[in-house]
Structure formats: structure tokens, C-alpha cells
Amino acid sequence: MIINHGVRGSSPNPSQNYLFFGGNTPCVEIKTQKYQLIFDCGSGFSKVNFSNDLETILFISHFHHDHIQGLAFNNYDSNLSKKIILTSAHSNKADTYKNLTAYYSNPYFPVNFIEIINKFDFLNFDQVVKNFQDLNINSIELNHPGNCSGYSITSDNKKFCYLLDNEYQDFQEEKLIDFCDQSETVIWDGMFLDSELSDKKGWGHSSIEQGITLADKINVKNVLISHHSPSRDDKEIKNIEKKISNNKVKFASENEVIEF
Numbered sequence: 001m002i003i004n005h006g007v008r009g010s011s012p013n014p015s016q017n018y019l020f021f022g023g024n025t026p027c028v029e030i031k032t033q034k035y036q037l038i039f040d041c042g043s044g045f046s047k048v049n050f051s052n053d054l055e056t057i058l059f060i061s062h063f064h065h066d067h068i069q070g071l072a073f074n075n076y077d078s079n080l081s082k083k084i085i086l087t088s089a090h091s092n093k094a095d096t097y098k099n100l101t102a103y104y105s106n107p108y109f110p111v112n113f114i115e116i117i118n119k120f121d122f123l124n125f126d127q128v129v130k131n132f133q134d135l136n137i138n139s140i141e142l143n144h145p146g147n148c149s150g151y152s153i154t155s156d157n158k159k160f161c162y163l164l165d166n167e168y169q170d171f172q173e174e175k176l177i178d179f180c181d182q183s184e185t186v187i188w189d190g191m192f193l194d195s196e197l198s199d200k201k202g203w204g205h206s207s208i209e210q211g212i213t214l215a216d217k218i219n220v221k222n223v224l225i226s227h228h229s230p231s232r233d234d235k236e237i238k239n240i241e242k243k244i245s246n247n248k249v250k251f252a253s254e255n256e257v258i259e260f
């Protein structure tokens with residue numbers, strides 16, 4: 001199953017008019033019989049319950065704050081005896097460790113969290129791909145300031161793609177169609193509307209309309225628009241949703257559980 005723990009982009013917004021789709025920043029969990037796969041640890045990461053019975057792998061797309069700000073705010077059940085594998089295709093394990101340690105230490109954080117919690121097993125991405133070949137893990141470089149990694153995994157013949165944060169450009173079309181081919185679910189960065197893109201050039205995000213157009217070109221069952229703008233309230237998203245005629249496309253909402 002797929003659980004959306006956080007679907008808001010850039011900054012959490014817990015205001016009343018944002019709670020239908022949800023205010024937490026990105027975190028998606030996939031549970032299979034053997035694995036618990038987590039994509040990013042925005043503020044939604046606080047809701048992940050870890051299981052000793054499953055192998056847990058946390059994939060980080062990049063180090064912008066909305067994708068890592070929840071790492072220190074999970075309760076990490078004291079009965080959790082295993083380590084969580086933490087990896088990123090965006091950087092090697094030493095840089096991943098260095099970046100997270102810098103974010104979670106003085107002057108940005110009161111304690112040296114990564115060392116104190118001692119729950120993570122940092123692995124290079126190619127090692128994870130090799131160790132867990134049954135998941136057929138792939139990554140794709142996305143178009144984002146400072147770069148960002150998208151991911152795909154396949155479990156029980158079902159493929160899932162995670163593509164936050166990406167500023168879609170035409171040159172990506174073929175690459176994305178290939179990467180997402182035969183997917184069950186693709187998570188798409190729909191932070192903006194087409195009408196907002198010209199003012200937000202270089203911010204590193206795509207539009208909802210671009211996701212709808214691409215959904216028709218990709219061999220995919222469902223496209224979930226996520227990374228909602230922190231200023232787009234429920235009413236506005238629902239109004240946009242009503243106008244979408246492509247029934248493959250819907251807006252991701254927090255806490256929804258999707259069979260996978």
C-alpha cells in the first residue's frame with residue numbers, strides 16, 4: 001500500500017482551509033510484504049510507524065528543507081531494534097551524512113541529532129540497488145536547482161515512481177516517458193499552474209497542467225499531483241480538480257492509503 005504522509009510543498013501549512021489535502025511537507029511510504037520504503041522525510045515523516053518485521057529504506061530526493069525537516073520529529077519507537085537504511089541517489093553516503101548532520105546541529109538545531117539518535121545506516125545508492133534487486137530500484141536526475149533525484153521501485157510487478165521536485169522542460173519528455181513506463185502510480189510535482197510558471201522560472205517545480213499532459217503520454221494507471229503550493233487552499237485545489245477531465249489524474253491528499 002501507498003500512504004501519503006505529506007503532500008504540501010516548500011513549507012508546512014496547517015491552516016484550517018488546507019487540511020482536506022493536508023499541510024505536511026513530502027513523505028510517502030510504501031509497504032509491501034517485506035519492505036517499508038519511505039520517500040523523503042518532510043514534516044509528514046512524523047507519522048511513519050516503523051516496523052521491526054520489515055526492512056526499512058528511506059530515500060532522500062535532495063536536501064531542500066521541506067524534504068528533510070521531519071527527520072528529527074518521528075518518535076522512533078523505543079522498541080525499534082533495527083537500523084533504518086538511509087540513502088540518496090543525489091549524493092554519496094558521506095555527503096548525505098554530512099548534509100543531514102549540518103542541518104541537524106548548531107546553529108540550526110539544538111543537538112547533534114544524527115549522532116544521538118543512531119538509528120540510520122547510511123548506504124550509497126548503488127549499494128542499495130544491488131542489495132535489494134528484488135525491488136528493481138531506479139533513479140532519474142530531475143531538473144531542480146542543485147539537482148534532485150526521482151525514484152522508481154517495482155514490487156509484485158507493480159511500479160511506483162516518485163518525481164518531486166522537478167521543473168519540467170520539453171527535453172525531459174522522452175526520458176520521463178521511458179522512466180515511468182508501465183507504472184501503477186506516478187507522483188508528480190504540481191506546485192504551480194501554467195499561469196504561474198513564468199513568475200517562478202528557476203524555482204524548480206512543474207505545473208499541474210504539465211502533469212495532466214504527460215499523463216496522457218505515459219503508460220501509467222494513476223498520476224497523483226503532489227507538492228501542492230503552500231498558498232493553494234482546499235477550495236482552490238477542489239475547483240481545479242473538478243475541471244480535470246483526465247481520469248488518470250488526481251490530487252494527492254494526506255493520510256490517503258492507496259492499494260499497491
Ligand SMILES: [Zn+2]
Nearest residue numbers: 009010066165
Ligand atoms: Zn520541495
Ligand SMILES: [Zn+2]
Nearest residue numbers: 064144165204
Ligand atoms: Zn527542492
